[in-house]
Amino acid sequence: MKFSFYGAARSVTGSRHLLEVPGFRLLFDCGLFQGRREEAVRRNRDLGFEPKSVAAVLLSHAHIDHSGILPVLPRQGFSGKVYLTRASADLAGIMLEDSARVQENDCRYVNKQEKRRGKTCIHPFYDGDDVKKIAKRFEGSRYGEQLKIAPRVTASFHDAGHILGSAAVRVKYTARGNTTTVLFSGDLGRSHMPILRDPEPPPPCDVLILESTYGDRLHEQPGEEMKKKAQDLIAHAREHRSKIIVPAFAVGRTRHPECYDEETLKTFSSGGDVFASRYIRFISSPEDSKRLNAMRGPCVIISSSGMCEGGRVIHHLKHAIQDEANVIMFVGFQAEHTLGRKLVEGWDVVPIFGVPTKRRAQIVKLNGLSAHADRNDLLAYVRAISPRPSTIFIVHGEEKQALSLGAAIQAEHPKIDVRIPHQSSTHEV
Ligand SMILES: [Zn+2]
Ligand SMILES: [Zn+2]
Structure with missing residues (x-):
């Protein structure tokens, strides 16, 4: 072999x-x-x-x-x-x-x-x-x-x-x-x-x-401490009417109940939707995405790709990165040489679409997720x-x-x- x-x-x-x-x-x-x-x-x-x-x-x-x-x-x-x-x-x-x-x-x-x-x-x-x-x-x-x-x-x-x-x-x-x-x-x-x-x-x-x-x-456990960290960030965004940008892998809402754990299955079978909330909106067109850039916070934008190497998240970053009230929150692994990695490592100037851009937004990493x-x-x-x-x-x-x-x-x-x-x-x- x-x-x-x-x-x-x-x-x-x-x-x-x-x-x-x-x-x-x-x-x-x-x-x-x-x-x-x-x-x-x-x-x-x-x-x-x-x-x-x-x-x-x-x-x-x-x-x-x-x-x-x-x-x-x-x-x-x-x-x-x-x-x-x-x-x-x-x-x-x-x-x-x-x-x-x-x-x-x-x-x-x-x-x-x-x-x-x-x-x-x-x-x-x-x-x-x-x-x-x-x-x-x-x-x-x-x-x-x-x-x-x-x-x-x-x-x-x-x-x-x-x-x-x-x-x-x-x-x-x-x-x-x-x-x-x-x-x-x-x-x-x-x-x-x-x-x-x-x-x-x-x-x-x-x-x-x-x-x-x-x-x-070793990861921290997704317990109270992490919840507190997330709550603090949201309070910050509220106060400053700023944005929290979360680069994420797009996983969509495909439903495959055979993959879910018991708790999630129960939510579904009682008529609930684990993804539904009046505070969540799913956006697919680039035009709607652009409108988000112009919008004032407080808001959380979850957008792909997860390592900021393509996708709309780069446009969102381009618009938000120079404002120190904004937060970029990483929840996934960032590979070497990706924009995501540079941000996590705390670079002050990062290339966005090849243009050196000053980073003023706060960077937060949540490993527990x-x-x-x-x-x-x-x-x-x-x-x-x-x-x-x-x-x-x-x-x-x-x-x-x-x-x-x-x-x-x-x-x-x-x-x-x-x-x-x-x-x-x-x-x-
Ligand atoms: Zn994977
Ligand atoms: Zn992988």
Whole structure:
């Protein structure tokens, strides 16, 4: 069995892992790389492997850093299926359409400015037609269902409790009476969080590909302290009639009751709507978005993308960032070299659409709302696999996080072969 890592290797974005067995190649995830513009263009134009040679894609979840470059596959000769959970199929369809629109708008906006400076134009990676083509190849399945994806290969999805439809993906390969099982964790969620069910205990596997986003960090619990922090911010916005901008992954209101936890199901079955409130308005058109920029606070604007690397949130930031009464609140992980990361690190001047812009708005980080497992959760996940895997690949974490988690796993389980793959490296197991 051969494993090649073409993204999210010692980094967090652009999740793409290729698994090769005799006569069959499959890809776990096909994510968009986000980061410095030149690097993003290079890594999203050249995927690192031949899509033509890949027979199937298994998608862990709909987040763009896992699904966002899928639409280029058919143009590059991919003719297989994309296996994913049913909720992911709906969600990925919506998110990829949104991503195509966002790329188109961002390119138009940037090109207008670049032309003035005599620079070359940039182009979207794909358009709405490409999204339709790849969506036709989606094969939505239920959690736990055994899928035969090739004569000697089966696959199944196991609830990862991270976002709607998210899954750890298990692949079984049988040859000459021997079965080898690979488990790809995807992004793992946390237990006892609202709305979604807790991650399922991991099924047995020989090889584990494990995420490490928070490989050396522990989250604060989403308790009273965090509630107080949020209340203080809202009081501040009220007093100053200012805005709180929350960059977030667009997850929409797709309803898939099979993914919800008991509490949420109860709310729905008693006729309630967990998302409904007379204070919440859903806005979809760019015109309405623009009106928000002109509007005075107090208000909370939740807008994509989560790492401020595209999408309308950049326009909202552009309008709000220079006012010290405004607040930019981060609830998710910010990858290296993204605008979100620069803001979280407290940069005073940040590039917005390539223009250095003074930041006066307050930056707040709420880690307790993270949809990612922390170091203890990840260690517990490995401990829960019985019997233990013989090999673990640590992915989807910046180098420091991946190395730290790798060392902790190795110390606890000396017999496991723990590897931290480099970008574009191939490993035989
Ligand atoms: Zn994710
Ligand atoms: Zn991710």
